[in-house]
Amino acid sequence: MRAYARLVARADGRGGTVLAELRGETPLLLRQTPGSGRAVTVYVVGGAAGPLAGDDLRLEIDVGPGAAVRVHTVAASVALPGRPDVVSRMAVRAVVHDGGALHWLPEQLVAAAGCAHLAESRVELAAGARLTWRDEVICGRYGEAPGGAVVHTRVDYDGRPLLRQSLAVGPGAPGWAGPAVLGGAPATGSLLVVDPSIPHETAAVEGTLARLPLAGGPATLWTATAADAHTLRDHLDVEVEPLLTKVE
Amino acid sequence: MRPDTVVPTAAPTAGRNPAPHDETVPHTHPEPGVDPHPPLAQAGRALRVGIGGPVGSGKTALVAALCRAFAGELRLGVVTNDIYTTEDADFLKRAGVLDPSRIRAVETGCCPHTAIRDDIGANLDAVDELAEAVGPLDLVLVESGGDNLTATFSRGLVDRQIFVVDVAGGDKVPRKGGPGVTSADLLVINKTDLAPMVGADLAVMDRDARARRGDLPTVFLSIVGDPAAGRVADWIRHELAHHAAVHPIAAPVGPA
Amino acid sequence: MATSSLLLLLADGRFPAGAHAHSGGLEAAVAAGRVTDLVTLEAFLAGRLATAGLVGAAFAAAAHRAVTSAGSAVRGSTLALLDAELDARTAAPALRTVSRRQGRALLRAGRAIWPEASFDDLPSTPGGAHQPLVLGLLCAAAGLSRAETAAVAAHGTVTGAASAAVRLLGLDPYQVQALLVGLASRCDGTAAEAARAADEPPERLPAAAAPLADIHAEAHATWEVRLFAS
Numbered sequence: 110m111r112a113y114a115r116l117v118a119r120a121d122g123r124g125g126t127v128l129a130e131l132r133g134e135t136p137l138l139l140r141q142t143p144g145s146g147r148a149v150t151v152y153v154v155g156g157a158a159g160p161l162a163g164d165d166l167r168l169e170i171d172v173g174p175g176a177a178v179r180v181h182t183v184a185a186s187v188a189l190p191g192r193p194d195v196v197s198r199m200a201v202r203a204v205v206h207d208g209g210a211l212h213w214l215p216e217q218l219v220a221a222a223g224c225a226h227l228a229e230s231r232v233e234l235a236a237g238a239r240l241t242w243r244d245e246v247i248c249g250r251y252g253e254a255p256g257g258a259v260v261h262t263r264v265d266y267d268g269r270p271l272l273r274q275s276l277a278v279g280p281g282a283p284g285w286a287g288p289a290v291l292g293g294a295p296a297t298g299s300l301l302v303v304d305p306s307i308p309h310e311t312a313a314v315e316g317t318l319a320r321l322p323l324a325g326g327p328a329t330l331w332t333a334t335a336a337d338a339h340t341l342r343d344h345l346d347v348e349v350e351p352l353l354t355k356v357e
Numbered sequence: 358m359r360p361d362t363v364v365p366t367a368a369p370t371a372g373r374n375p376a377p378h379d380e381t382v383p384h385t386h387p388e389p390g391v392d393p394h395p396p397l398a399q400a401g402r403a404l405r406v407g408i409g410g411p412v413g414s415g416k417t418a419l420v421a422a423l424c425r426a427f428a429g430e431l432r433l434g435v436v437t438n439d440i441y442t443t444e445d446a447d448f449l450k451r452a453g454v455l456d457p458s459r460i461r462a463v464e465t466g467c468c469p470h471t472a473i474r475d476d477i478g479a480n481l482d483a484v485d486e487l488a489e490a491v492g493p494l495d496l497v498l499v500e501s502g503g504d505n506l507t508a509t510f511s512r513g514l515v516d517r518q519i520f521v522v523d524v525a526g527g528d529k530v531p532r533k534g535g536p537g538v539t540s541a542d543l544l545v546i547n548k549t550d551l552a553p554m555v556g557a558d559l560a561v562m563d564r565d566a567r568a569r570r571g572d573l574p575t576v577f578l579s580i581v582g583d584p585a586a587g588r589v590a591d592w593i594r595h596e597l598a599h600h601a602a603v604h605p606i607a608a609p610v611g612p613a
Numbered sequence: 614m615a616t617s618s619l620l621l622l623l624a625d626g627r628f629p630a631g632a633h634a635h636s637g638g639l640e641a642a643v644a645a646g647r648v649t650d651l652v653t654l655e656a657f658l659a660g661r662l663a664t665a666g667l668v669g670a671a672f673a674a675a676a677h678r679a680v681t682s683a684g685s686a687v688r689g690s691t692l693a694l695l696d697a698e699l700d701a702r703t704a705a706p707a708l709r710t711v712s713r714r715q716g717r718a719l720l721r722a723g724r725a726i727w728p729e730a731s732f733d734d735l736p737s738t739p740g741g742a743h744q745p746l747v748l749g750l751l752c753a754a755a756g757l758s759r760a761e762t763a764a765v766a767a768h769g770t771v772t773g774a775a776s777a778a779v780r781l782l783g784l785d786p787y788q789v790q791a792l793l794v795g796l797a798s799r800c801d802g803t804a805a806e807a808a809r810a811a812d813e814p815p816e817r818l819p820a821a822a823a824p825l826a827d828i829h830a831e832a833h834a835t836w837e838v839r840l841f842a843s
């Protein structure tokens with residue numbers, strides 16, 4: 110299935126945010142949920158049964174100056190096999206303008222056995238924009254070896270490259286489960302926080318969680334591996350909650 | 358060029374007495390007839406002196422002694438190729454011999470000899486970094502990681518090298534030879550205070566060193582007895598004077 | 614081939630660019646108990662080749678391309694962009710520092726060996742340019758092709774870690790060589806992929822990530838006592 114969805118957020122002039130555009134199509138439907146504060150919250154619904162091989166899903170997000178958006182998904186997306194030799198794709202393209210904030214906090218991507226999935230995100234941040242961007246990959250459903258999944262993230266800040274990373278798991282990715290990449294951990298993820306108001310931090314490591322200040326802008330990447338999805342979320346959540354409550 | 362062929366560039370002046378040492382210990386004079394403390398001419402870049410030798414022979418102790426000897430006299434930097442432990446740093450701090458910012462440690466990937474001989478970039482970087490951070494410097498001491506008797510410094514890294522052995526290993530070490538013993542610009546036979554305890558015959562060591570080294574100088578030392586390693590410091594002063602003559606300040610300045 | 618001796622010289626671990634002091638993340642993986650024997654070493658090398666190996670080789674090839682086929686006017690800006698793109702692919706500050714440090718060591722060798730070659734197009738980033746960029750220029754100065762440049766880079770990422778394993782784990786050196794022989798065609802494949810990728814614009818160059826490499830590198834950088842610089 111092919112589906113296209115688009116979300117455009119603008120400041121409402123009274124310190125809040127309005128959705129100037131919110132449209133989607135099955136299986137990529139967007140729902141605004143009521144909330145308080147400056148940010149609007151949007152859920153991506155209908156992702157539970159896929160994506161299946163052959164699906165081609167595209168989501169565009171545009172956050173205007175002074176607007177703030179949180180995006181969640183209602184459930185983990187389980188990438189499943191479909192027709193042989195066909196991949197499933199989920200492409201997110203986001204633009205955040207000066208003074209805008211995007212918090213992309215979806216549930217995990219589960220790479221089920223036999224899947225062939227490509228998640229591609231491309232984010233452009235203007236100078237002064239803020240971003241929270243979470244990616245979590247679970248390698249297979251319980252006790253299962255995963256199919257192939259690639260999570261590719263490309264973020265620019267103020268026209269400069271900030272983060273490029275492409276995590277590949279599964280049979281097509283040599284050594285992915287080995288000691289150089291995941292070390293047998295079935296869950297891995299990262300949380301990118303871009304916020305010009307946060308003072309520069311130093312790198313730190315605790316167990317298999319690392320805080321990594323990036324070179325290309327006011328940004329920190331938390332990266333972790335874990336034995337399961339809950340532990341992974343614990344790692345990354347510790348860092349995310351204070352950020353969200355700070356402003357919105 | 359060997360020290361005994363060097364014409365001193367500065368006129369001998371009256372200096373302080375060399376640090377006390379045990380006159381019963383045989384030794385050769387690094388620079389017979391030259392007063393050890395001429396005023397030093399300044400060079401365009403630091404003189405780099407490598408200090409090599411087996412583990413435990415007293416290289417770090419010698420570095421500390423030289424820091425003491427040159428305190429207030431020379432602008433000094435130190436590069437170590439040892440596994441860097443707080444114990445070492447604490448040792449130098451306790452000894453009060455050198456500001457920690459003047460010490461750089463180089464990791465050698467289990468190949469201490471490679472880092473000072475075959476692939477010297479990391480040590481050269483460390484020397485450059487010292488010059489940038491706390492320079493200009495007169496003297497940089499590069500201590501090798503403890504190795505066996507075959508490790509020597511590349512001429513691309515150091516201008517002069519000192520090889521340190523001790524008497525505790527027995528009096529056969531000079532006889533065994535090896536590139537460090539035979540060709541170092543200065544051989545230091547350390548821990549002479551222990552000679553009676555280990556039954557090492559210093560006269561034998563002296564004779565063997567002469568046989569191995571020809572005219573190259575050898576110094577017997579006990580850092581316990583001479584905490585400023587006077588004779589080694591004197592030799593370095595002499596080398597510095599020569600270095601200043603061949604690398605005058607006006608000359609194009611290379612990396613320190 | 615006229616350049617084969619130069620290719621061998623540049624790929625030789627004895628080329629004086631400081632390789633002996635780097636374990637390519639292996640020392641930390643060994644300390645974490647993740648690499649203990651030949652089997653885990655092989656998995657380590659395969660993963661490293663597919664991630665850091667591919668990225669490094671692609672950037673070496675792209676830098677080679679920038680100085681051999683780009684006009685001299687854009688060389689500097691292309692290399693500066695490649696440097697920033699590689700920064701964006703190196704999330705761990707410890708790995709950025711190491712890459713720049715290795716770049717400096719290589720540049721020192723390059724300037725001494727090819728004094729007539731122009732290394733001045735490299736960006737004057739604090740700490741020096743990233744190692745793959747310097748390698749690309751060095752290989753170009755030696756007259757190597759882009760494919761050979763990528764091969765030198767990919768080869769270096771596995772052989773450096775393999776020889777560190779021999780030193781750290783006391784593994785049988787014959788068996789480690791046999792393991793490298795077994796990885797050779799995969800290494801060639803990675804180099805070929807990297808050389809092809811170099812035609813892409815810098816933002817599309819490979820970005821293969823390895824979470825543990827980042828995590829291990831930062832842990833390693835805090836150690837009080839270590840044998841390897843990385």
Ligand SMILES: Nc1nc2c(ncn2[C@@H]2O[C@H](COP(=O)(O)OP(=O)(O)O)[C@@H](O)[C@H]2O)c(=O)[nH]1
Pocket residue numbers: 410411412413414415416417418419503547548549550551578579580581582
């Ligand atoms: N008795 C005695 N001990 C010494 C002398 N010089 C050094 N040592 C001791 O020998 C040990 C090893 O010295 P160190 O400088 O660390 O050796 P390195 O491995 O060559 O750097 C230390 O315990 C020193 O205190 C000396 O002249 N006499």
Ligand SMILES: [Mg+2]
Pocket residue numbers: 416417418439500
């Ligand atoms: Mg020592």
